[in-house]
Amino acid sequence: MIGMMYLVLTALLALQVSDALLQKFALLNSSLELANQSSLNKSKGMVQGIEERIKDLPNPAAYADVLKKANEVRKTTDVLVGHIENLKGKVLESAGGIDPETGNIKNPKEEEKIYEIMVGGTKQGEAYKLMPMFDKFIKELLAVADPGTKFPPLALAAKDDPSVSKDANQANKDFAELNFEHTPVAAALATLSQKQSEIRRYESEVLNQLAAKVGAKEIKFDKVFAQVSANANTVVAGMEYQAEVFIAATSSGFTPRMSYNGASIQVVDGRGQIKFKTSGGGYDANGLAKKTYTASVSYMSPAGPKTETITKEYFVLKPTYNIETGTLPALYLGCANRLSVASAGLGALWNPTFTADGGEAIAGSNKGKVTVVPSSATVTLNVNNGGTLLGKETFRVRRVPRPDVKVFGNGSELDEKRGANATGLRSIDARAIAEESFKSTNPEDANFRVTQLYVALARGQRKVDDITLPGSGSISKLAQQAQPGDRYYIEIKEVQRKNFKGSVETIPFNMVKNIPLN
Secondary structure, eight states, X not given: OHHHHHHHHHHHHTTOOOHHHHHHHHHHHHHHHHHXXXXXHHHHHHHHHHHHHXXXXXXXXXXXXXXXHHHHHHHHHHHHHHHHHHHHHHHHHHTTOBOTTTOSBSOTTOOHHHHHHHTOTTSOSHHHHHHHHHHHHHHHHHXXXXXXXXXXXXXXXXXXXXXXXXXXXXXXXXXXXXXXXXXXXXXXXXXXXXXXXHHHHHXXXXXXXXXXXXXXXXXXXXXXXXXXXXXOSOOOTTSOOOEEEEEEEEOTTOOOEEEETTEEXXXXXXXEOOOOOOOOOOOOTTSEXXXXXXXXXXXXXXXXXXXXXXXXXXEEEOOOOEEEOTTTTEEETTSOEEEEEEOTTTGGGOOEEEEEESEEEEEOSSTTEEEXXXXXXXEEEEEEETTEEEEEEEEEEEOOXXXXXXXXXXXXXXXXXXXXXXXXXXXXXXXXEOOHHHHHHXXXXXXXXXXXXXXXXXXXXXXXXXXXXXXXXXXXXXXXXXXXXXXXXXXXXXXXXXXXXXXXXXXXXXXXXXXXXX
């Protein structure tokens, strides 16, 4: 109520200053000072109550820090309030003090001296010195206060003050100008007293929080909400879903200490946050493992320290997965073996990662897709989900099967029994063809080609001429010398394979064909 009166009178002051209005400011200041004195007495009593309550506890030494913090809050507040009280003395002195006959301020309309004291010609006045003191005070209180506590700034500029931010005449003023420019003595005193009142209010809030920690304050459960406790959050279609609905409540006046299996946990709005990774093991025939954990809540009640404990039961479902691949039961060495790992039981929780022992595991673009590239005789795929190892799958690794090489002449396959025309055969093409099963499962790795081909024209046991080709090419120079009864000696000397990464490897290869000429 006093705060609202102050805002109204401040607004009226911007319009006109009359003796009657100044008298109201003087009355408001007197009311604020009485209220501030009452707040001071209350704060002293609260600290005394904390001290007395601690003496009655079974282990007073455990709460010594609470009393220490309470005394620090009182000291910090008294220092700032005392500083403002000295400023009020300077303001009153600038107006000639109090008239002993009337008991009123001698010159209540004095404005210029107020401006000099609080604002100053170069903005070095006392109001500017108050601003960092206010910020420091709030910072020190928040260091002691409960987590989540917030205090509005004590020195608002006009643009941040909702009561004047839309007033074009005031909007550009800072805290000092807004409160002490063109301000008579009575109004300046009321303004300073009002700041003392806000400071005492902040002090009281923190002391209340400290008092709650030792049970010196009655616990009031002022945050009520609905709560549902279900037997299970996941059920199978056709099963019954069972739950209890009830009213729960927390208190904004204190923050209890909570723990999970003896370890402290974060408390938000009076509710402890339990979060942990479940562990498997001990599964029954249905793939379920019964687990429990213990949660406790410790708080200081008016009757003394109390701890409430509850043991909660839950079940862990054994995660299962299936591996789909066209290359089981063996994978191919150095090749891209595409696997798909799925888990119907985990549903939306399925987000696997993979590593490999004896090879490389390359994650696919979709969940559960992985490419395994073996580098040894066996490779083990480690299946993880959410940081938990679900299983290990070991595969045999086979070498890439050798391709079959066929030799074509003038576009048709050459046959060692039928032979070829002596003068008509002008070109040879050797083709490396992948094994059909390997090509179907690993098409990206089944890219073979002949890279060195040796062809010699033989007549009896004598070599007439020869030529080396890069897998295919013209043999016209041999055909020009060929006669019926001769033969072509063809030797495949080198074959290469390009894998899924684009890397090329040379495969040791040696194959000979003798094509008779007719």
